[in-house]
Amino acid sequence: MGENDTCLFRAEKICKSFGAVHALSDFDITIRAGEIRGLVGENGSGKSTFSSIVAGIQNCDSGKMYLEGKEYVPSGTMDAVNRGVSMVVQEQGTISRISVAANIFFGKETMFSRYGVLNVGKMNAEAAKALHAIGVDTIQSDRMIDQLTFEDRKLVELARALYTSPKIWIIDETTTALTVAGRELLYKLMQRVKDGGGAILFISHDIDEIMDKCDSLTVLRDGILTANLEKKEFQADKIRQLMIGRELSGHYYREDTEEALNPEVVLEARDVSAGVLSDISLQLHRGEILGVGGLSDCGMHTLGKVLFGLVKPEEGSVLTAGGEKVRSSSWAVDHGLGYVSKNRDQESMMMICSIKDNICLPSLKNIASRGLISGKKQRALADTWSKKMEVKANSIDTFCNTLSGGNKQKVVLAKWMGKGSDILILDCPTRGIDVGTKAAIYQLIEKLKNEGKSILLISEELQELIGMSDRIILLKDGRVSGEFLRKEELTEAKLIQKMI
Amino acid sequence: MMENSKELSLAKRSFTKEKLRNNFAFLGLLLVLILFEIATKGKLLGQRNLMNIFNNFFGIALCAMMYSFVMALGELDLSVGAIVGFSAAMAAFSSEISIFLILPTALFTGLAVGFLNGFATAYLRVESFIGTLAVSFIFRGLTTYFLNGSVGIPIAMRIFDKNEIKIAALAAVLIISCLLYESCAFGKHCRAVGASHEAARQSGVNVERTRLLAFTMVGAVCGLVGFFTLVRACTASSKTGNSFEFDVLLAVLFGGMPLSGGWPVKYRAAMIGSLAMAVLKSGMSLMGIDGLTQQIVQGVILIAVVVISFDRRNAGVIK
Numbered sequence: 001m002g003e004n005d006t007c008l009f010r011a012e013k014i015c016k017s018f019g020a021v022h023a024l025s026d027f028d029i030t031i032r033a034g035e036i037r038g039l040v041g042e043n044g045s046g047k048s049t050f051s052s053i054v055a056g057i058q059n060c061d062s063g064k065m066y067l068e069g070k071e072y073v074p075s076g077t078m079d080a081v082n083r084g085v086s087m088v089v090q091e092q093g094t095i096s097r098i099s100v101a102a103n104i105f106f107g108k109e110t111m112f113s114r115y116g117v118l119n120v121g122k123m124n125a126e127a128a129k130a131l132h133a134i135g136v137d138t139i140q141s142d143r144m145i146d147q148l149t150f151e152d153r154k155l156v157e158l159a160r161a162l163y164t165s166p167k168i169w170i171i172d173e174t175t176t177a178l179t180v181a182g183r184e185l186l187y188k189l190m191q192r193v194k195d196g197g198g199a200i201l202f203i204s205h206d207i208d209e210i211m212d213k214c215d216s217l218t219v220l221r222d223g224i225l226t227a228n229l230e231k232k233e234f235q236a237d238k239i240r241q242l243m244i245g246r247e248l249s250g251h252y253y254r255e256d257t258e259e260a261l262n263p264e265v266v267l268e269a270r271d272v273s274a275g276v277l278s279d280i281s282l283q284l285h286r287g288e289i290l291g292v293g294g295l296s297d298c299g300m301h302t303l304g305k306v307l308f309g310l311v312k313p314e315e316g317s318v319l320t321a322g323g324e325k326v327r328s329s330s331w332a333v334d335h336g337l338g339y340v341s342k343n344r345d346q347e348s349m350m351m352i353c354s355i356k357d358n359i360c361l362p363s364l365k366n367i368a369s370r371g372l373i374s375g376k377k378q379r380a381l382a383d384t385w386s387k388k389m390e391v392k393a394n395s396i397d398t399f400c401n402t403l404s405g406g407n408k409q410k411v412v413l414a415k416w417m418g419k420g421s422d423i424l425i426l427d428c429p430t431r432g433i434d435v436g437t438k439a440a441i442y443q444l445i446e447k448l449k450n451e452g453k454s455i456l457l458i459s460e461e462l463q464e465l466i467g468m469s470d471r472i473i474l475l476k477d478g479r480v481s482g483e484f485l486r487k488e489e490l491t492e493a494k495l496i497q498k499m500i
Numbered sequence: 501m502m503e504n505s506k507e508l509s510l511a512k513r514s515f516t517k518e519k520l521r522n523n524f525a526f527l528g529l530l531l532v533l534i535l536f537e538i539a540t541k542g543k544l545l546g547q548r549n550l551m552n553i554f555n556n557f558f559g560i561a562l563c564a565m566m567y568s569f570v571m572a573l574g575e576l577d578l579s580v581g582a583i584v585g586f587s588a589a590m591a592a593f594s595s596e597i598s599i600f601l602i603l604p605t606a607l608f609t610g611l612a613v614g615f616l617n618g619f620a621t622a623y624l625r626v627e628s629f630i631g632t633l634a635v636s637f638i639f640r641g642l643t644t645y646f647l648n649g650s651v652g653i654p655i656a657m658r659i660f661d662k663n664e665i666k667i668a669a670l671a672a673v674l675i676i677s678c679l680l681y682e683s684c685a686f687g688k689h690c691r692a693v694g695a696s697h698e699a700a701r702q703s704g705v706n707v708e709r710t711r712l713l714a715f716t717m718v719g720a721v722c723g724l725v726g727f728f729t730l731v732r733a734c735t736a737s738s739k740t741g742n743s744f745e746f747d748v749l750l751a752v753l754f755g756g757m758p759l760s761g762g763w764p765v766k767y768r769a770a771m772i773g774s775l776a777m778a779v780l781k782s783g784m785s786l787m788g789i790d791g792l793t794q795q796i797v798q799g800v801i802l803i804a805v806v807v808i809s810f811d812r813r814n815a816g817v818i819k
Contacts, residue, residue, distance in 0.1 A: 310702065333704025347702055350695035353763045361692055361703040364685040372683045415703065 008033040014063035023049040041220035042434035055087040056080030084167035101127030101141040179296040253467025271316035276478035291469030299478040308339040338421035342428040351401040356382035385414040406437030525756040529776040536783030557778035564770040565677040566721040569714035574694035574761025575628035579636035584741030586639040587726035592736035595653040606727035614719015622711035650737035660731040694761025751777040
């Protein structure tokens with residue numbers, strides 16, 4: 001068999017730059033039919049740039065792509081889909097305010113129209129079929145997309161991507177946005193595409209997942225191809241090293257163990273019920289890292305919002321150290337609370353806005369003298385914290401929508417560092433972030449703890465909870481189902497027991 | 501080497517484009533000035549007409565300065581004309597009790613209607629475009645109903661229609677609004693809410709209060725405009741403030757404020773735009789263009805301005 005028979009997709013010398021930044025330079029990749037090809041690299045290494053070029057979202061500056069031996073130049077996403085290239089993205093990829101069915105068939109509405117009139121019933125039925133085909137029966141196709149949870153919306157995206165039976169399916173950092181069950185489903189679907197002779201370009205930060213699922217692996221660093229590995233060559237340390245370009249020094253998580261809790265309570269939930277949450281009581285102590293875990297739909301994300309005053313509890317109350325009730329998010333910020341949302345791009349930061357203005361936003365009142373804010377003070381504040389957080393950008397006037405995921409998260413954290421908040425509620429702070437930034441965030445959390453600040457860490461990664469928390473509270477169906485103290489012998493299995 | 505120069509020229513081109521977009525309002529103003537200066541054979545900037553331009557500028561600029569906050573929020577206020585009319589009418593009625601009540605009544609009426617706009621937008625979550633349009637209809641209706649024609653005030657009140665007083669009022673509003681916009685938390689909060697209300701909320705901004713305040717301030721300044729309109733004509737009629745909302749909206753858009761709100765909303769746009777509008781209006785009058793044709797021209801300009809100034813990278817559809 002010649003090489004061309006198995007080669008499904010080939011890219012040669014792809015270059016793409018944004019201003020002075022080279023996102024990709026002379027990148028080559030060959031994807032064979034029937035393989036799952038992993039693509040890894042730190043944030044900003046060019047993975048997402050490459051996948052968006054293949055999916056027709058943007059054009060490359062130079063270079064050629066071939067699909068099934070023919071030259072492939074997608075004119076847009078619809079064109080790419082029609083040629084058999086589908087993509088599921090990291091951030092929310094659904095269109096809000098329209099139905100599930102309209103999302104699945106967006107751009108393909110003509111399939112269901114006659115004389116220009118859309119047959120909605122037929123489209124809904126077909127959408128239900130598409131959802132059924134990927135094994136999802138719990139989502140009604142005529143519902144508005146906004147009524148679904150973040151995780152369910154991702155499943156809708158999967159249905160959309162697979163409806164066209166793609167030859168190449170690009171999965172860009174999607175697993176972190178899925179529930180455990182959703183992940184299993186995704187793996188099954190990947191296998192199905194693979195068995196059907198298609199190929200998958202799988203982008204993930206989870207090295208264990210990559211090693212487990214992929215047949216071969218391409219490593220990118222700063223837009224340059226660093227290595228192509230076959231399955232037998234996979235080794236976690238080696239991959240990490242290739243990604244970062246240096247040895248990962250020292251530890252990843254905290255290393256100390258078992259520590260007495262400071263008796264002082266700084267934030268307390270008393271019999272709180274809201275949405276799925278029912279009758280939750282918990283206390284956050286000074287200088288403590290309290291982990292909150294559970295399955296994605298257990299209510300832990302709502303809990304974070306309730307504690308920060310974004311969601312009003314239907315019953316019960318959230319109290320701060322002085323016994324005062326948390327009334328609203330603006331009250332909470334004034335009283336030393338900070339919050340990082342799981343949905344970073346929509347909720348935690350202003351995208352069309354400079355790093356400086358993002359960092360300064362919660363601290364404006366603090367740096368004002370007699371109500372007036374000087375530009376100098378703003379710059380000083382933003383400069384200090386973006387340097388301390390090592391945000392990679394040309395200047396603090398850079399717009400945040402041009403930053404990579406890890407850098408965005410650093411800006412969000414810098415915002416609260418600048419404010420000097422004593423209590424931080426972090427909802428999945430390392431979601432979709434590369435190893436290097438992840439390690440930096442863990443170090444930061446530990447440092448904050450040592451400074452006497454209190455952290456509520458909500459996470460879907462059990463390893464992270466075990467590695468970082470002094471105490472872990474697990475939720476199941478909106479109720480506290482277990483509590484664990486920091487101990488060496490704590491394992492994921494013990495936690496999972498209480499989660500399911 | 502070649503690649504480098506290509507890159508450079510590309511960067512240069514996008515830089516020029518950016519520059520052009522940023523200074524588009526200045527160019528527009530210059531164009532309008534030159535065009536009418538030539539068309540009116542120099543009468544536009546003649547001494548007598550300068551007064552005319554200033555009078556046009558005065559009302560529009562007063563309102564446009566406060567309108568910046570609403571634009572920064574990414575909202576619209578289509579009721580400013582109605583507020584001017586209604587507060588002028590209420591002030592005229594109050595003069596029957598005492599002429600000292602005229603100014604406070606005008607200001608308070610404007611503030612109250614602005615508060616209503618803000619309350620509907622912030623707390624009842626009515627889309628500002630719809631809410632303020634409804635408020636506009638309500639208060640235009642009330643104005644006509646109460647006035648029943650027109651109501652006059654003592655002619656002596658015209659002493660307030662002096663340039664010194666107007667300039668002082670303009671300067672006061674300019675200083676207050678410019679400081680609030682550029683150097684106070686409030687102005688930045690407005691832009692943050694416009695950029696992403698959820699991110700603003702999660703950063704501790706009281707989103708509802710910010711919206712409420714911005715609309716209330718616009719209302720109050722419209723009351724002030726109502727007062728000056730009243731003392732100039734010494735009579736309030738149901739026509740007072742007619743199509744003023746359109747003048748102000750056109751001014752801020754002409755100045756380069758994007759409809760999408762957020763950080764690209766620049767304060768200077770209010771001044772440049774108001775000046776351009778004032779020149780445009782007085783230029784057209786000088787040339788003897790009738791009111792109907794003026795409306796057509798303004799409508800065409802409105803669309804052209806939005807199309808040219810809108811940054812299409814940031815959104816799919818022009819809101």
